[in-house]
Amino acid sequence: MERTIRYSKKREAILEAICSTDIHPSADWIYQRLKPAHPDLSLGTVYRNLNFFREQGTVQCVAVVNGQERFDANVRPHNHFICDCCGAVIDLHQIPVDAGLDRQVSETYGLQVHHHDLVFHGTCAECREKSQIS
């Protein structure tokens, strides 16, 4: 029994908000961003739609930073960098994704591997400058 999916202006706006940026926003960022144009938007709706998009495979959660989930509308494999200072999440499109790793893990351990995440941690350029000034 399939569920029929209906159009909703809020849903469209939420997806548009995620797609419009590369900062890998949190639920609250999306909410704050849309609130001016959609004064009656509720944070619960943002969460519900994020989970909807996640189930659909439209967006994915790429990290949890300071207790907040961070979302990405680019669901193709790519790596990320997280600044441990300011919490920025940055795409690393130039770093190749090793697609053979999943198979390697699968064969070595007998695990059913779906995908992998490669996340680098460190300090971003902006935070580095700030810390050098002080």
Added chain:
Amino acid sequence: MERTIRYSKKREAILEAICSTDIHPSADWIYQRLKPAHPDLSLGTVYRNLNFFREQGTVQCVAVVNGQERFDANVRPHNHFICDCCGAVIDLHQIPVDAGLDRQVSETYGLQVHHHDLVFHGTCAECREKSQIS
């Protein structure tokens, strides 16, 4: 002004609990585990000591699974597998860690890279069996 660190039975027990297992426990797991032998243990103490060990570099948080932080007393670089079905966190000691990646990201993007995490997602053997039975 250095802070003097004192001995505490609870702290020792908490670290021992983390070291005694390879399941990468959560704070609550440690609490439940120690409660019988330490009936007056408080969950707040577990959290405080986990953060203490993290600052000392004795343990590290290797993942957030279902909203819970998972800890590891093995702080040397190694990769992990997370079962998206049951939430198990498994060490992958046989999968080599590419130490050169950090430098590569650093040079390509001008970022200060401290370390990276490679996490595989999928279904563990146990969950796979269960799903095949039903």
Added chain:
DNA sequence: GTAGTTGCAAAGTCTTTGCACGACA
């Protein structure tokens, strides 16, 4: 009209924190 979607607020979960008391050095 039926069923999906939302606002609102309450509840749920995990983690942190203030304060008084207890314990190590």
Added chain:
DNA sequence: TGTCGTGCAAAGACTTTGCAACTAC
């Protein structure tokens, strides 16, 4: 004896959910 560590409970932060009202089809 001066801090450090802890229990307890309250508070904080993020996310989920129940319900009535609204809306797409």
